[in-house]
Amino acid sequence: MRMVEFQNIHQMLKKTVDAKPDTISHRWFLDAEGTSESVTWSEFYEQVKQAGKSLATLGVNKGDKVIILSYSCYKWVLVDMSNAMIGAVTVGIYHSNLPEDCKYIINHSDAVVVFAQNKDQLAKLLEIRPEIPNVRKVVLFEGDHKGDDWIVSYEEFMKLGKSFPEKDLQQRIKEVTPKDVATFVYTSGTTGVPKGAVITHDNVLFTSQSVEGSLDVRDGDETFLFLPLAHIFARTCVYATLLVGATTNFARSMDTIVDDLKQAKPHWFPSVPRIYEKVYSKVISGAEAKGGVALKIFKWAVGVGDQMADCLLNKQTPPFGLAFKHKIASKLVFSKLHAALGGRLRFCISGAAPLDPGIGKFFIGANVIVLEGLGMTENTSFTNVNRVDNYRIGWVGLPGPGIEQKIAEDGEILFKGRNVMREYYKMPEETAKTFTSDGWLRTGDLGEIDSENFLRITGRKKDLIITAGGKNIAPSAIEGHVATSKYINQVVVIGDKRKYLTALVTLDPDNIKEYATEKGINFSKESDLFTNPDIIALINSEVAEKNKKFASFEQIKKVTIVPEFTIDNKMLTPTLKVKKNVAQEMFKDKIEAMYPKN
Numbered sequence: 001m002r003m004v005e006f007q008n009i010h011q012m013l014k015k016t017v018d019a020k021p022d023t024i025s026h027r028w029f030l031d032a033e034g035t036s037e038s039v040t041w042s043e044f045y046e047q048v049k050q051a052g053k054s055l056a057t058l059g060v061n062k063g064d065k066v067i068i069l070s071y072s073c074y075k076w077v078l079v080d081m082s083n084a085m086i087g088a089v090t091v092g093i094y095h096s097n098l099p100e101d102c103k104y105i106i107n108h109s110d111a112v113v114v115f116a117q118n119k120d121q122l123a124k125l126l127e128i129r130p131e132i133p134n135v136r137k138v139v140l141f142e143g144d145h146k147g148d149d150w151i152v153s154y155e156e157f158m159k160l161g162k163s164f165p166e167k168d169l170q171q172r173i174k175e176v177t178p179k180d181v182a183t184f185v186y187t188s189g190t191t192g193v194p195k196g197a198v199i200t201h202d203n204v205l206f207t208s209q210s211v212e213g214s215l216d217v218r219d220g221d222e223t224f225l226f227l228p229l230a231h232i233f234a235r236t237c238v239y240a241t242l243l244v245g246a247t248t249n250f251a252r253s254m255d256t257i258v259d260d261l262k263q264a265k266p267h268w269f270p271s272v273p274r275i276y277e278k279v280y281s282k283v284i285s286g287a288e289a290k291g292g293v294a295l296k297i298f299k300w301a302v303g304v305g306d307q308m309a310d311c312l313l314n315k316q317t318p319p320f321g322l323a324f325k326h327k328i329a330s331k332l333v334f335s336k337l338h339a340a341l342g343g344r345l346r347f348c349i350s351g352a353a354p355l356d357p358g359i360g361k362f363f364i365g366a367n368v369i370v371l372e373g374l375g376m377t378e379n380t381s382f383t384n385v386n387r388v389d390n391y392r393i394g395w396v397g398l399p400g401p402g403i404e405q406k407i408a409e410d411g412e413i414l415f416k417g418r419n420v421m422r423e424y425y426k427m428p429e430e431t432a433k434t435f436t437s438d439g440w441l442r443t444g445d446l447g448e449i450d451s452e453n454f455l456r457i458t459g460r461k462k463d464l465i466i467t468a469g470g471k472n473i474a475p476s477a478i479e480g481h482v483a484t485s486k487y488i489n490q491v492v493v494i495g496d497k498r499k500y501l502t503a504l505v506t507l508d509p510d511n512i513k514e515y516a517t518e519k520g521i522n523f524s525k526e527s528d529l530f531t532n533p534d535i536i537a538l539i540n541s542e543v544a545e546k547n548k549k550f551a552s553f554e555q556i557k558k559v560t561i562v563p564e565f566t567i568d569n570k571m572l573t574p575t576l577k578v579k580k581n582v583a584q585e586m587f588k589d590k591i592e593a594m595y596p597k598n
Contacts, residue, residue: 001213001401008176008201009084009239012208016245017045026074027264028250034263041245044078051082053161053169058113058137062087062175065109065184067135069102069124070117071095072229073250075141075154077238079115080183080229084201086169087176090183091196092230094574096567099124101194106132109184109196109425118142122151178202184425185232185377196425197377199232204239206418207380210400211240215268215371216346216388219245224266224342226251228574232381233351237270258340265342270349273356273480274576276370280359281486283337285511301329305365312364313393334366347371347388351381353577354457356480360393372396374455378434378441380419384455395456405455406440412461413447414440446474463580465496471553473501481549482556485542486511490565492583493556494591500557502594504587505539506564530561558594562587 006012021042029036039047060066066088070076076092083090091109093102095117102124106114114135116122122145125138129150137152144153152160182201186194223246227234241248249264251257257275287298308326311318318326338345347369350360355372363370373385374396383405386397399405403417420441423431434442446459459474466472475493482491482503489508495501509526512535516523521534529535539559547555562583565571571583584591 001209003206003209003402006178006205008173008178008180009081009182009204010173010176012205012239012243013045013048013081016242017041020245023245024247025245026077026248026250028074029252029256029260029263032256032259036263039074044081047078047158048081048085049169050158050161051078052085052172053164054157054159055082055088055113055161056086056169056172057160057164060086060088060113062172063089063181064113065089065091065111067091067093067106067109067111067114068229069093069095069097069114069121070141070229071253072225072227072234073117073141075115076229077248080235080238081242084176084182086172087180089181092183092185092228092235094228094230095121096574097124098568099127103128103131105186105194105196106135109186111135113137113139115139115141119145176201178205181422183235185230185235187377195427195430197232198422198425199380200422203380203419203421204236206402207236207382207400208239208243210402210417210419211236211382211385212244213401214385214387214398215240215349217244217246218267221267222247222249222264222344224249224251224261224264224269226254226257226260227270227272230574231352232377233270233272233375236375236381237349261342262340263342265344267344268347268349269345270351272352272576273350273354273359276348276350276355276359276363277483279337280362280484281508281511285486298333301333302362302365304329305334306361307365309361309365313361313391330367337366337368341368349373349385351375351385354476354480356484357393358481358484364393374445374457376443378421379415379417380421382419383415383417392454395454397455398453399455405449405453407447407449408436408440408442410461411446411458413443413445413455413457415443416440465493465501467495467501467553468497468499469553473554475501478550478554478556479503482543482546485546487515487538487542490578492565492578492580494584494594498595500553501555502558502560502591503543503556504562504583504590505543505559506562507535507539509564527563530563536561560587560590560594562590 022040024038025041025044027036027038066083068076068079080090091111093105112134116125116138122140138150139152139154139157141154145151178201180201181198182204183199184196185199186196223241225248229235251260287295304325307322308318350370351373360370371386371391374383375381382400383403384396384399406414408414444461445457446461447455447457449455463475465475478493479491487508488505490506492504493501516529521532523529543556543559565578565583571579
């Protein structure tokens with residue numbers, strides 16, 4: 001495909017604004033009944049300009065860093081575009097981050113202004129205020145904080161630039177080039193301190209177009225966003241929708257996704273595997289709870305869907321009888337899933353972690369195409385994705401237009417393209433380690449590329465388990481499959497340099513409590529169930545069933561139930577990845593107990 005050589009992100013935005021001035025650009029919901037507010041592309045653009053003038057009035061210059069500490073929302077995107085407009089650098093911080101984590105990113109990035117979502121986020125900043133001396137002003141998206149000049153409300157902020165000359169703003173816009181930095185995106189820190197990936201305007205412009213060239217995006221499309229904008233996956237999706245002029249609907253919170261999804265009625269949306277896993281678990285649990293005839297119909301429909309998925313994956317025309325049965329299954333069962341997803345869905349995107357093949361096949365059989373893709377912070381979160389007319393389960397698809405891929409001699413996946421970051425901010429040694437001598441980006445992933453240029457991830461170099469018997473095992477596939485149990489929430493497989501595999505697992509709180517109640521198991525709190533013999537037997541039987549998919553050396557021999565891995569206990573990153581080294585250190589005694597000395 002032919003790439004448009006935009007000068008900067010603003011020019012890409014302006015092209016859409018001029019083409020669709022009266023089309024809704026962004027919508028956000030106010031309650032479960034679907035009450036919403038929205039803006040058109042022209043209204044959005046005028047607000048972006050006004051915020052850009054206000055930033056300039058605050059003394060934010062080209063190259064200055066501006067923090068956004070907030071859950072994903074319309075104002076997040078608006079401020080990001082305003083920063084891009086005047087050449088400032090957006091730095092996102094997860095709304096779930098602790099004050100100490102916020103302090104590190106604010107200081108490391110040399111930020112001068114912080115936008116905070118609400119008083120909860122403001123409290124973090126006030127706690128570390130003496131230790132972030134370079135921050136000149138805090139802007140509060142929601143509410144106000146009287147009597148402190150350091151803090152202004154969003155409404156006050158937007159008024160600051162009223163007298164800023166239009167010609168001066170236009171001059172600032174002209175000075176921004178493709179080589180200028182658009183954003184720092186800090187890695188979630190599964191190992192070591194977060195690293196700030198330096199992403200340029202050119203990285204964003206190229207990646208947005210490569211995404212457009214890979215997906216079935218149509219005029220009039222609407223999408224749905226609940227992923228954190230501090231993560232580059234969500235940002236890249238927003239930039240791509242900005243390029244094509246699609247309407248972005250924002251979820252109110254992670255807790256209201258189900259209600260908001262029904263109201264948004266998206267044509268497509270991005271997600272992480274955990275959401276698909278939860279939907280799958282909820283569908284299965286709901287069917288089992290009904291029991292009787294309803295459960296029999298559900299199981300029949302799933303079986304029909306499984307056969308249909310096989311035909312679609314093999315690019316075969318389904319036999320008349322199967323097509324007829326699938327039509328009935330869709331009407332009786334799968335239509336309810338579609339209604340829950342808004343009713344207009346053409347496809348979903350899954351990224352940031354592997355999707356269990358069984359779950360992927362279930363959705364395909366239910367007429368929901370989940371396109372697995374690949375990306376990382378360091379390549380603007382996009383290299384590969386399956387296509388709506390050419391997809392596979394367990395593969396991350398073809399590379400996007402303009403992106404090169406290859407496999408190194410040791411099996412590591414390497415990429416090259418204009419989507420690749422410039423460097424890690426203030427970390428030259430880490431930057432050097434991330435690139436080969438001839439400029440290819442090291443991913444840390446192991447994989448294979450077939451004759452059709454499809455890419456499959458086989459594991460992580462750092463996560464690879466080599467047992468005492470010399471067997472090489474990639475734990476992610478095992479962890480993902482075991483986590484499809486309705487009673488299991490999170491899984492960490494252990495076994496490096498050991499005779500066999502074991503695992504730490506956490507419980508799905510809702511399903512396990514329901515099971516305990518049905519079986520008459522007494523408990524006052526969830527932790528009472530960790531050592532209950534009946535619950536331990538249940539989890540062991542669930543793992544034993546999941547083990548059947550794997551070779552004997554890949555099977556989990558022993559399991560220990562532990563408390564949930566969370567951000568607050570520092571065992572989970574803001575992108576919901578388990579910090580395995582932290583978890584293994586925290587529960588090292590329990591792990592050792594699964595490996596008797598004799």
